[in-house]
Every structure is written in structure tokens, then in C-alpha cells.
Amino acid sequence: MNTAATTTPRILIVGGGYAGFYTAWKLEKHLRKGEAEVTMVDPLPYMTYQPFLPEVAAGSIEPRHAVVAHRRHLKRTTVINAKVTGIDHAHKTATLTGADGQTWQHEYDQIVVTAGAVSRTFPIPGIADNAIGLKTIEEAVAVRDRLMSNFDRAAALPAGPDRDRLLTVIVVGGGFAGIEAFAELRSLASALLKNYPQLTFEDTHFHLIEAMGRIMPEVSQKTSEWVLKSLAKHGAYVHLDTQVTNATDGNVEVSTGEVFPSDLIVWTAGVMANPTVVRGGDLPVEERGRIRTRADLRVGTPEEFVEGAWAAGDVSAVPDLSGGGVGGFCVPNAQHAVRQAKRLAKNLVAVLRGEKTTDYFHKNAGAVAGLGLYNGVFQSGNLALKGFLAWCAHRAYHGLAMPTWERKWRVLWGWWNNFWLGRDIVSLEAVQTPRAVFEQFAARPRPPQPAEAAPKKDEKKADGAGAGKKPVESQASA
Incomplete structure (x- = not known):
């Protein structure tokens, strides 16, 4: 049995968006070789730079240029393309669900929740x-x-x-x-x-x-x-x-x-914290549906933190120590997500080494x-x-x-x-139904033809009698 492998801290990052990608990226920079194993789980193989989405929609930026491939830039992080559908922090396990619907358990020692946000809508007809x-x-x-x-x-x-x-x-x-x-x-x-x-x-x-x-x-x-x-x-x-x-x-x-x-x-x-991750776990949640997070990016309250749990980005409620946040918390934007991820990576490494953490502080630059x-x-x-x-x-x-x-x-x-x-003005809307043209003209097997009806019993008998007389007639004529 490999003792070193079993004692190496296992870090699980939930979400590969802004905060998740930067956390993994910076952990690779700060961790010594073999100091921890980092795994990042996200259903997509890339991080989206969301501030560029309006320019992508306007045709000013190519779509693939506005995303960052996880595997190309995270060399020492294990990337798993799946959804985290459950977090049982009491037992340090997460439930992962693959694209095919198969589920399995993933054990960890430290969890970083950076699952981001989704569009928040209202029940308006249509x-x-x-x-x-x-x-x-x-x-x-x-x-x-x-x-x-x-x-x-x-x-x-x-x-x-x-x-x-x-x-x-x-x-x-x-x-x-x-x-x-x-x-x-x-x-x-x-x-x-x-x-x-x-x-x-x-x-x-x-x-x-x-x-x-x-x-x-x-x-x-x-x-x-x-x-x-x-x-x-x-x-x-x-x-x-x-x-x-x-x-x-x-x-x-x-x-x-x-x-x-x-x-x-x-x-x-508007947006809301990713409900699949927030509701599917046992980490503390505040009234707006975000994971309750301390200023040092640990999950918990100023008085008490949850051992081995961290959060950052849009899914978390991080106190804004600059005093400029709405309701006393950091607003969900890219500025905070990136900077929180960098601070979280440093604090997590500090905890692994028995050092003190530092509170996150950022005054909005504009x-x-x-x-x-x-x-x-x-x-x-x-x-x-x-x-x-x-x-x-x-x-x-x-x-x-x-x-x-x-x-x-x-x-x-x-x-x-x-x-x-x-700007390139070509529309590729048909790419959303890529097989439509192929299906339209694809040759298909002919449907099976119905079998010929079997002759009736009386007809078979008549045919048999006729067959028996024919040789006799032939001999007579001969």
C-alpha cells in the first residue's frame, strides 16, 4: 500500500468557472510538488470569460477565443467533466454525475465550492x-x-x-x-x-x-x-x-x-447561486441562497468556520470589508471572483502548512x-x-x-x-441541428414487403390432382 498517496491532502474544486479555474491555477503555482492532489470538477471542459459574452453576441470576438481550455492550462490538476450533484461534508464525500447519468462518490480532504451562478428568472408566462x-x-x-x-x-x-x-x-x-x-x-x-x-x-x-x-x-x-x-x-x-x-x-x-x-x-x-450545488449539500447557506463564507474564504461565520470547506465567487456570500458591497457582501462580478480565488489559494496552502490565513479585501477599482x-x-x-x-x-x-x-x-x-x-456576418444557426441535412437526404432501408398469401387447402389439393394426371396424359398421347 502506498502510504504517501493516502496521506497526501486531496483538494476538490467544485466548478471550473472564473473562481474555480483561478483557484486551481494558483494552487499549481503555490503548492510544492506532492504537497497536495488537486481535482477540479465541471461539466464543461473550459472556463468562460463572461465579460466578453456581449462582444461574442455582437460578432466582435470569436466564441472559442472567449473561453480557456482547462486541460491546456492546468498541467497538475486532475480535470473531471461531470456535475457535482451532492456534497456530504460530514463524511468528506461528493456525488459526481456524468453526462450519461452515472453517479459515483469522490472523497476529499478539502473542498472548494466555486460553482458560480445561473440566470435568475421569475414565473412570467412565456x-x-x-x-x-x-x-x-x-x-x-x-x-x-x-x-x-x-x-x-x-x-x-x-x-x-x-x-x-x-x-x-x-x-x-x-x-x-x-x-x-x-x-x-x-x-x-x-x-x-x-x-x-x-x-x-x-x-x-x-x-x-x-x-x-x-x-x-x-x-x-x-x-x-x-x-x-x-x-x-x-x-x-x-x-x-x-x-x-x-x-x-x-x-x-x-x-x-x-x-x-x-x-x-x-x-x-439577475443571477442566483448555482442551486444544484447549494441545495444538494450540507454546507451552511444564507437567506439569499449563497454559501455562508467568512472573509478568509472559509465556509462559516466570523465566529466559527467549517473545517476543510472553502468558497468563492458568485456562489458564496463573502463579506465586503471595503464597505462598498450591497448588504455588506461582495457583489457577484468578475473582479471579486478572480481576486477571491487568488486569496483562497494562498489561504488554503497556508492552512496545509499550519500557517495563518489572511482576510480578503478589495476596494472596487471602478x-x-x-x-x-x-x-x-x-x-x-x-x-x-x-x-x-x-x-x-x-x-x-x-x-x-x-x-x-x-x-x-x-x-x-x-x-x-x-x-x-x-465583423464576420455569417450565421451558423444550423449548427444547432447539425444532422438535419444529412437526415433529409440519407438513404434508408426499404420497409419489408408483405409476404404472398399462402394457397388455400382446396387449391393445393386440386393442384396435386392435376399434377398426378399429367404424366398419364403424356403417355397416352405418346
Whole structure:
């Protein structure tokens, strides 16, 4: 029996998104060889850089360039593509479920929960059936392809309700994600028009629905008002203090009584901690459904922590010691997820070595958003940049923040190509049903033909009699 193998601490990271990937990445840097075994579990083989999803939806970034392959960049981490559907921390075991539905138990000594968040929706009729989120790379690609395909279809139709529906885009939610997606899609639609002489700018309709009285709470009131004016200038309209009440059959009805028939409804109105992981475990959960986490990233309260359990990112409720967090906790964004993961990795290694942990502290450095090509907004304290300079700051910040130099170069190279060649406007919507054409023309076996009916008993007898007389007749004639 290998004693060294049984005594080596086993670290299980639940989730390979922002916080999970960075935790594993930094653990590889800080751990000595053989000091611990690190395993990361995620159903996807890559981490998605979510701030780039609006640009992916707008065709400004190739989808594969906005994700980071786990196995390419995590050299000393065991990557398992499965879902964690249960955590029994009392016995230090997690239930893993593979893509084929098979389940098995995975034992650990230290668990790091970084399962992220999913779109938070409300039971509004039609939303679950007709809307699409913007939390995954697949959703961003589907949004882009749908908009481009709708332009193709609309160009073949006369002016009227059917064409208006195809050229109407509805975005629900006025936070950073919603505003960026809304502005980028408006920018893409404007750019597409030069390739569709049958359509005009006035044929396109963009509406953002926001329940609150303002957009982008991360920036000042003055800056958010500038964003509203900029969007209106570009033909994109924001409806404040307005709620979606129905979206059956794609007819978006709002609280003001207006109805906007649309073939593309994008939902960005909030997120919630991954419920599969949170509800499927025995770790403490706070009232908003997040794992209760201390400032040093251990699971627990300031008075008491859960031995061997850690959490970070959107799935966790981490105290914001800077005093700027909503309700006293860090807001769910990329800034915190990355920095929490780095601190968590250091603290976990410190615990393994019998050293003290350090509390996580980060003061928000500001907010930056892209509002379509050559337009953006940046806010840091009282400093606010708008327009082209803010757009440059947006691309510089996220270009540098993209993990690994390999991915950075791919994104930067794509931007450089688009500057000279323009956006690629090819829709690959058919990739969502890749076998459709093959099935349409594939040859199939002929259906079995029904067997001939067996002759009746009397007919068999008659045939037999005739057969017996024939030789006699032949002899007589001979």
C-alpha cells in the first residue's frame, strides 16, 4: 500500500468557472510538488470569460477565443467533466454525475465550492419558453446567429408585422450585462444594414426593459443618464420603471400596457447561486441562497468556520470589508471572483502548512463597459470617461484581464483583424441541428414487403390432382 498517496491532502474544486479555474491555477503555482492532489470538477471542459459574452453576441470576438481550455492550462490538476450533484461534508464525500447519468462518490480532504451562478428568472408566462439568457458562450453564439438569421429572413419579406417581429430585439435587465448586450446588439444591427439594401435603420427596433428607475447602479447617476442618451441616439430605447408581465408566443407585454412582438428576447435580469450545488449539500447557506463564507474564504461565520470547506465567487456570500458591497457582501462580478480565488489559494496552502490565513479585501477599482464599436463608459470614483476613450479603456482592461497569454493573443488578433476586415456576418444557426441535412437526404432501408398469401387447402389439393394426371396424359398421347 502506498502510504504517501493516502496521506497526501486531496483538494476538490467544485466548478471550473472564473473562481474555480483561478483557484486551481494558483494552487499549481503555490503548492510544492506532492504537497497536495488537486481535482477540479465541471461539466464543461473550459472556463468562460463572461465579460466578453456581449462582444461574442455582437460578432466582435470569436466564441472559442472567449473561453480557456482547462486541460491546456492546468498541467497538475486532475480535470473531471461531470456535475457535482451532492456534497456530504460530514463524511468528506461528493456525488459526481456524468453526462450519461452515472453517479459515483469522490472523497476529499478539502473542498472548494466555486460553482458560480445561473440566470435568475421569475414565473412570467412565456419567458421560460421564448427567452434566452446570456451567461454561457453557447447562449451568446445563439443570440448572434438568431439576429443574423432574422436579418436574412426579414430581407425576403415585405414591410409588415412579420418583418417587424424579426427585427425587434428585447433585452430584459438594465445592469452592466444587460446594457452591454443591448448596446452591442444594436451596434451589430446597424453594421448589418449595409449588406441588406431591402432594410432601413427605421425597420429595426430595440427595447430594454428595466424594473428600476435607473440603469447600471455601479456608475453615477450622471453617467447612467449619459448612457441612456447615447443609446437613444443610436436607436435603442430603455423603458425604466417597467416590468415584463407576459411573453407568450414572443409577444412581450409590459406593465405600461405596451406589447412588443419579438423573435429575440434576451434575459439578463439577475443571477442566483448555482442551486444544484447549494441545495444538494450540507454546507451552511444564507437567506439569499449563497454559501455562508467568512472573509478568509472559509465556509462559516466570523465566529466559527467549517473545517476543510472553502468558497468563492458568485456562489458564496463573502463579506465586503471595503464597505462598498450591497448588504455588506461582495457583489457577484468578475473582479471579486478572480481576486477571491487568488486569496483562497494562498489561504488554503497556508492552512496545509499550519500557517495563518489572511482576510480578503478589495476596494472596487471602478467599472468599465463597452457600448458597441468605438463607444463605451468608464467610472472610477469621481472620474468618468465616455465615448471612444472609455471604449479603449474597456478593451485594454479586458484584454489584459483575459487569463493566459495564449488567450490574450487570440482575442487581440481577432480585434486587429476585425479593425481591417470588419465583423464576420455569417450565421451558423444550423449548427444547432447539425444532422438535419444529412437526415433529409440519407438513404434508408426499404420497409419489408408483405409476404404472398399462402394457397388455400382446396387449391393445393386440386393442384396435386392435376399434377398426378399429367404424366398419364403424356403417355397416352405418346
